Amino acid sequence: MSLLVLAASALLAAPAPAARPxxxxxxxxLDGTRPDFLRRARAPVIHRMAIEGTTFLQAETTYPSQTxxxxxxxxxxxxxxxxxxxxxxxxxxxxxxxxxxxxxxxIAAQVLVARPTFFEEATAAGLTSVYAAMKxxxxxxxxxxxxxxxxxxxxDKTAYAARYAPETGGSxxxxxxxxxxxxxxxLDQTLAIVRERRPNLVVINLGSADYVAHTWGPSSAQYxxxxxFMDGLVGELAAELGRLGMLQRTAFVFSADHGFSDVDPTxxxxxxxxxxxxxxxxxxRHTLDPLAARGIEHFVTNTGGASMGVYVRDKSRVADAxxxxxxxxxxxxxxxEPVAAGCDRTLTSLHSYFAGRSPDLMVDLDDDAxxxxxxxxxxxxxxxxDMRIPLVFSGAGVARGGLGGKASLVDVAPTVLRxxxxxxxxxxxxxxxxxxxxxx
Numbered sequence: 001m002s003l004l005v006l007a008a009s010a011l012l013a014a015p016a017p018a019a020r021p022x023x024x025x026x027x028x029x030l031d032g033t034r035p036d037f038l039r040r041a042r043a044p045v046i047h048r049m050a051i052e053g054t055t056f057l058q059a060e061t062t063y064p065s066q067t068x069x070x071x072x073x074x075x076x077x078x079x080x081x082x083x084x085x086x087x088x089x090x091x092x093x094x095x096x097x098x099x100x101x102x103x104x105x106x107i108a109a110q111v112l113v114a115r116p117t118f119f120e121e122a123t124a125a126g127l128t129s130v131y132a133a134m135k136x137x138x139x140x141x142x143x144x145x146x147x148x149x150x151x152x153x154x155x156d157k158t159a160y161a162a163r164y165a166p167e168t169g170g171s172x173x174x175x176x177x178x179x180x181x182x183x184x185x186x187l188d189q190t191l192a193i194v195r196e197r198r199p200n201l202v203v204i205n206l207g208s209a210d211y212v213a214h215t216w217g218p219s220s221a222q223y224x225x226x227x228x229f230m231d232g233l234v235g236e237l238a239a240e241l242g243r244l245g246m247l248q249r250t251a252f253v254f255s256a257d258h259g260f261s262d263v264d265p266t267x268x269x270x271x272x273x274x275x276x277x278x279x280x281x282x283x284x285r286h287t288l289d290p291l292a293a294r295g296i297e298h299f300v301t302n303t304g305g306a307s308m309g310v311y312v313r314d315k316s317r318v319a320d321a322x323x324x325x326x327x328x329x330x331x332x333x334x335x336x337e338p339v340a341a342g343c344d345r346t347l348t349s350l351h352s353y354f355a356g357r358s359p360d361l362m363v364d365l366d367d368d369a370x371x372x373x374x375x376x377x378x379x380x381x382x383x384x385x386d387m388r389i390p391l392v393f394s395g396a397g398v399a400r401g402g403l404g405g406k407a408s409l410v411d412v413a414p415t416v417l418r419x420x421x422x423x424x425x426x427x428x429x430x431x432x433x434x435x436x437x438x439x440x
Contacts, residue, residue, distance in 0.1 A: 020421025021439065022251035026237070027074070027203040027416065030230055031067065031134065032210030032379065034218060034259040035059070035390040041224055043231035045184045045238065046254055046392065053252070053394030054402030054437040061258050063350045064303040064362060065379050065386040068101060070257035070409060071138035071205065075117035075131075077413030077429025079351030084114040085140060086358045088301035092311040094356040105120025106139035106150070113143060118413040119201065120424040124392075127200035132190040134182060134207030147193055151207075155185050163211045164375070176212065177220050180229050183208040187233050191240055198246065200420060205257075206230050214305070217376035218260040251395040251419045253412060258379045259386045261306055263367045265374040269299050269330055270308070272372040285372045290324045300360065304380020305371050309359030309385030318360045325361070330369035333382060335362040350382070351430065393437040404436050 030038070035057075038046065062073040062080055064087060068109025072085040080086045091099040091112075102109040119129045123144045131142040136152030139145075152160070159178040162168045168175040183206040190204050214227045234254075240307050241247040286300045288310070297313040298321065310325075312318045322341040335350060336343040337360075347353035347362060364381035365371060371378070379386045391407050393399075396420045410431030417424045418433050 004370070020419070022395065022419045023200065023249040024241075024246055024396075025201050025251045025253065025416050025419050026241075027201075027253040027255070027412065028234060029071075029074070029203065029252065030209060030227070030238070030256050030390065031205050031207035032213050032258060032260055033227055033230075033256045033390060034385065035256075035388055036388050037218065038226060038227055040226045041231065043228055045231050046103065046282045049234075049252060049254070049394035050392045052400055053392060053398045054404060055398075055433075056381075056391040056404040056407035056434070056437075058405050059255070059389050059391035059407040059409070061256070061385045061389050063382050064307045065258035065381065066304040066307070067135065067210070067257045068137055068140065069303070071133070072113055072141035073142045073409050074255075074257070074412055075119055075143075075203065076113065076115040077118065077410045077427055077431045078115045079410060079430050081348065081351045081358075082115055082430055083356045084357055085230055086304040086352065086354050087309045090299075090301050091357050092301075092359075096311075096313060099357070102140040104136035106133075106137050106142070107148075108152055109140045110143045113140060115428050117141060117143045117145075118417055118425050118427055119146075121417055121422055121424065122420065124426050125420075125422050127420065128197060129201035129230050130190060130193050130197075130199045130203070131217045132186055132202070132204040134186055135358050138205055146199065147197070149186065149189050149193075150188055151182065151186050153295070154189060155182050159185070160179060163345070164215055165435050166215050172222075175215070176225070179208045179211045179215070180226055182211070183230055183233055186193040187237060191237070194240075194246075195244065198244075201416065206233060213260045213377035214375045215377070217262050219262050219426075220376075223377075227327045234435050247395075249396050250398050251393065253416065254390055254392040255409065255412060256389040256396075257409075258304065259384075260377050260379050261367050261381065261383060261385045263306060263365075263370045263376060263378045265370050265376045267330065267369040268374055269365060269371050271371050290328060291321055294320065294324060296321050296324075300373050302380075303362070304386070305373065305375060305378030306367070307362065307364045307380030308371055310361040310363055312360040315360065322361055325363060331363055332366045333364040335364075335382075336360060393434070397439055399439050404434065407434055
C-alpha cells in the first residue's frame with residue numbers, strides 16, 4: 001500500500017508536460033526578397049510583426065543561393081552537402097547519369113534527399129502540415145508533409161506562362177499583374193486547406209518577387225512594388241487566421257531562399273537556345289566554349305543565373321578546366337575540392353560538397369554577365385547580395401522586440417520544431433535552435 005502511495009505521490013509531484021509555445025507555425029517564404037529592400041519597402045504588416053517579434057540582421061541562405069537548394073535546406077535544416085540537392089535542374093552522378101531533381105515529378109525526386117524533414121518530425125508527433133510550392137520543384141523537400149500544393153499544376157496557366165515575360169499583350173502592367181496574381185492564387189489555395197484542416201505547420205512560397213527581379217532586376221520599381229504587394233497578402237493571411245480563431249496561437253517566420261544581384265543581361269554565358277527565332281538559335285546552355293575548345297568533356301548546370309555547376313567527365317582534367325576558366329573575365333570565383341586546381345575555396349568549406357553528386361567546379365559569375373538567359377536580375381553566387389535573406393520570427397512563443405545577428409536558413413527547421421513543442425528526434429539538422437528568438 002505504501003509503495004502505491006509513494007508512486008502516486010511521485011506522479012503528482014512530476015512536472016506536467018510543457019505546453020507547446022505555438023499550436024501553428026506559418027513559414028512564409030518571400031522568394032527572392034532581399035532584406036535591404038524589404039527594410040526600405042512600405043511593408044507595414046511585416047515591419048510591425050518584426051517589431052513585435054525577433055529579427056536577425058545577418059541571416060544567410062545556403063550556397064549555391066538557389067531556390068531548389070534552399071527549399072530543401074529549409075525543411076531539413078541542413079546544408080546541400082548534407083541533404084544532397086546540390087544545384088540546378090539536373091545533377092550528374094558518379095556514372096555521368098542525369099538525376100532528375102524535380103522539375104517534372106518533385107515527389108519522385110524526394111528519394112534523393114538524404115536528410116529527414118521537419119514535416120516528418122511533425123507527422124511522427126501526430127501533427128499535420130502543408131507545403132505550398134509556387135514552382136513545384138520545391139516539393140523535393142516535402143517528405144512527410146500531410147498536404148502539398150504544386151503551383152506549376154494548380155495556378156492559372158496564362159499567368160504562369162507569363163512569369164518571366166517583361167510584357168504581356170504589349171503591356172508591362174499586365175505582365176506584372178500576372179506575376180503578382182500567382183502569389184495571391186497560391187495563398188488562396190493554401191487558406192482553403194487551412195480553413196478546413198487547421199494544419200499545425202504551413203510552408204508557403206510566395207514567389208512573385210523572384211519572377212519580377214529576374215524580369216526587371218532588383219533595382220526596378222516593379223520589384224519594390226511586388227514586395228509591398230506581398231506585405232498586403234501577409235496582412236490578409238493574419239486577418240483570416242484571426243477570423244478562424246487561430247492567430248493568438250500562431251507563430252510566423254518570414255524569410256527567403258536567396259537574395260538578388262543586378263547583372264548585365266547583354267553578356268550571356270552559355271546561351272540557351274531560342275526556338276522562337278528564325279533560324280532557331282543553337283542551345284549551348286550546357287557548354288562552355290573555353291573547355292570545349294580544349295576537348296574537355298563537361299556539363300554545365302544553372303544554379304541561379306549568376307552561378308553554375310560544371311561537371312568534368314575526366315577527373316584528371318578538373319585542374320585544367322579551373323585554370324582555363326580562371327582566364328575568363330566573367331569569372332568571379334571558382335570553388336572545388338582538388339587542391340591542385342587552386343580554387344578560391346573548397347566546396348566542403350561552403351558546406352556544399354556531396355560526394356557523387358556535387359559539380360567538380362562551382363563557378364560564380366561577375367555581375368557583368370548572366371548565365372543562359374538575358375535577364376537583368378540573377379542570383380546563385382556567394383556574394384552578400386545573393387546570400388543575405390530576411391529572417392523574422394513573430395507571434396506565439398516568440399521573444400518580443402528582439403534583434404539577432406548571424407543566423408542561417410538551416411536554423412529555421414530546429415527553431416520551428418521548438419515552437420511546436422517537438423523534441424527534434426527525427427530531424428538531423430546542421431542548424432541550431434535560435435534560442436534568442438524564443439520567449440522566456
